């Protein structure tokens with residue numbers, strides 16, 4: 053974010069997690085002591101939560117912080133191999149401090165995970181401090197510029213007031229003071245909310261590259277004797293790329309919404325109102341998973357749609373992929389996040405709705421669904437007429453699909469319980485349904501936010517083209533998930549056929565605007581860093597130029613000729 057714009061780098065964790073965690077969890081005194089020097093980059097910090105043995109299951113983390121009242125210190129310790137902190141960005145070589153998440157022990161009792169500021173390297177020499185064993189975890193799938201590290205703490209002592217005490221506290225005599233809400237110390241909702249915007253950016257970059265290149269590239273014959281067409285004129289190419297374009301717009305709006313929602317609800321939290329925290333947690337966990345999964349798959353679609361040149365790093369697409377794909381894993385593994393949203397929020401809300409409670413926020417539709425179940429069903433039944441033109445009716449359809457899948461998941465848990473399984477087993481035996489329910493809920497939220505956004509657009513031409521994109525996003529999602537809609541009785545087979553036909557029309561409608569729509573993301577050449585995605589379209593000259601710069605071309609005859617090939621030849 054400082055040195056390489058938009059590339060992962062060693063200071064990301066400092067900026068993205070160390071500073072925000074201080075902002076959220078430090079006392080005013082700690083802000084003074086840590087935030088100011090950290091803001092000035094004297095203190096460089098990371099966020100050390102994950103251990104070799106556990107990333108997801110936070111209660112399973114083994115690092116301990118034991119309070120010693122005789123010296124007014126915490127003793128931080130890694131008791132086993134599996135307890136060694138593993139993965140934190142910038143830990144390997146860059147940081148001199150870490151926020152370490154550890155099980156707090158005081159007065160002989162364990163109070164669960166808390167955050168501690170641990171100095172790990174000397175502020176002047178950068179040499180690891182006594183008892184601190186720290187290093188880099190080695191090469192990875194990508195992220196090679198980032199020194200993801202390990203950290204083994206051997207009875208390292210830190211002062212009492214290095215525990216982040218805005219919420220929970222330990223008093224000098226060792227008395228533990230609970231936080232006003234146990235959920236405040238989880239953190240992580242900030243980055244999860246921001247990742248939604250990162251998904252949008254990754255999609256915008258990828259489809260800008262692929263769509264611009266598809267307008268430059270000519271291949272094969274469409275009509276005999278005529279010049280080769282732009283590959284963007286092939287229906288299959290449009291079918292690969294225009295839905296990605298639509299999703300890039302959708303996620304951009306969802307990302308903005310997530311940022312605003314985070315700001316609003318964290319404002320309430322600072323003012324002492326925690327009532328919206330479950331909504332924020334569920335929304336940020338679910339949408340993080342939904343958008344990163346979708347973007348992860350779409351980047352690869354864009355890369356393949358560029359044929360051979362997509363495989364070259366000159367396209368930038370391989371780098372976008374390896375840099376983006378860990379968002380599916382870090383800050384909460386996606387399946388686990390989907391399950392949080394489903395079981396901690398959707399199923400709970402479903403049960404509340406079933407007993408007649410009116411729900412607020414993104415799940416308010418579950419109240420409507422519950423009310424409908426109480427009314428007798430119309431005898432004719434079946435799917436309502438589907439309009440492939442009316443966005444509001446499509447939003448409604450997504451809403452009903454979500455309601456039906458939440459119901460399915462809740463019923464599955466109920467059935468498993470009736471078969472005599474324990475609550476936990478019933479849950480595990482329903483987890484495929486739970487993830488499906490979360491996915492459908494998030495999909496509904498995305499479609500709804502896209503359609504809501506159109507209301508805010510005044511320019512008629514812009515509104516028209518964005519509506520076409522929204523329609524494509526909604527109908528493509530319908531086609532891809534037609535099984536769900538059919539199963540829920542929301543779609544008939546003839547309607548599904550009409551949806552496919554309508555998608556083809558929309559692709560054709562979008563074709564003349566496609567390049568302008570990616571230009572509108574306003575990603576300059578420096579930011580894209582892609583030979584295929586150049587704004588001026590001069591792809592071939594620069595591809596040649598790029599290849600000429602390859603390190604292997606530094607010498608006309610490579611040393612491998614003299615070292616290996618020639619001796620080999622003389623021996624034969």
Ligand SMILES: CCCCCCCCCCCCCCCCCCCCCC(=O)SCCNC(=O)CCNC(=O)[C@H](O)C(C)(C)COP(=O)(O)OP(=O)(O)OC[C@H]1O[C@@H](n2cnc3c(N)ncnc32)[C@H](O)[C@@H]1OP(=O)(O)O
Pocket residue numbers: 053064065067068069071072075099101102107108109110111141235236238239240241329330333382383384385388392396
């Ligand atoms: C100031 C300026 C600054 C400038 C800033 C400028 C910015 C500039 C940016 C610069 C560059 C940025 C780029 C960044 C790059 C990033 C690089 C990579 C970063 C990667 C970092 C990481 O990768 S770091 C590790 C993340 N590792 C996880 O993410 C673990 C997942 N694992 C769990 O998260 C838990 O393990 C899991 C599953 C919930 C179960 O936890 P569990 O078993 O304890 O909890 P239960 O399920 O029992 O839930 C108990 C109740 O807590 C509720 N609840 C649960 N979580 C909650 C929560 N978060 N908030 C609220 N409520 C929550 C729940 O809803 C229940 O509520 P209820 O009781 O009412 O039902």
Ligand SMILES: Cc1cc2nc3c(=O)[nH]c(=O)nc-3n(C[C@H](O)[C@H](O)[C@H](O)COP(=O)(O)OP(=O)(O)OC[C@H]3O[C@@H](n4cnc5c(N)ncnc54)[C@H](O)[C@@H]3O)c2cc1C
Pocket residue numbers: 065099100101102105106107108109138139140141195200378381382383384385386387388391
């Ligand atoms: C590039 C990168 C950077 C990172 N940076 C940091 C960092 O700065 N700081 C930090 O602390 N950590 C960091 N991490 C670690 C990251 O947060 C964890 O990898 C992540 O939380 C997932 O945990 P895990 O690795 O233990 O996966 P696991 O939980 O072991 O997941 C493995 C599989 O088990 C499944 N699974 C696990 N639990 C359940 C469940 N309850 N129900 C159903 N399925 C389940 C998952 O779905 C998955 O398929 C980073 C990771 C990467 C890749």
